[in-house]
Amino acid sequence: MDTMALRAPAPTRDLLSRFESLGDENRLRILTLLDRNEFTVSELVSxxxxxxxxxxxxxxxxxxxxxxxxxxxxxxxxxRMESDLEPEAGEL
Known part of the structure; x- marks a missing residue:
């Protein structure tokens, strides 16, 4: 079996990686805060x-x-949370 045929295209892998980064509770907490306001690392630590x-x-x-x-x-x-979060046209 050709394993290259089973591998997702690079744009799909990039998109999957992007969403996998949300699989951590602390990252979601950070994003929730950064969606509301801009913070420094020290402020987030506090x-x-x-x-x-x-x-x-x-x-x-x-x-x-x-x-x-x-x-x-x-x-x-x-x-701050990035305001332009839509996937690029080639990523879908």
Whole structure:
């Protein structure tokens, strides 16, 4: 059997990866907060009562998968839920 024929096309794999990143309760909690307001890592740590390293790791996953947008002012990074979350035409 040809395993290449069974493998999903790259755009589908990317879309699946994007949605798999939502499979963690803490990431969903972070997105819920970021949908309402912009936060720094320190603010999220305080609200979520999670270690800074955990929050940072989850933010990186969410940013890499396109769920979160970040901006920097000086040394401070601000995170917000990405406003353009529709899949690209070629991803479906």
């Amino acid at each position: 609200v979520l009562q999670l270690p800074q390293s955990t929050v940072s790791r989850h933010l990186k996953v969410l940013a890499d998968d396109g769920w979160v947008r970040r901006r920097q002012e000086g040394k401070t990074r601000y995170y």
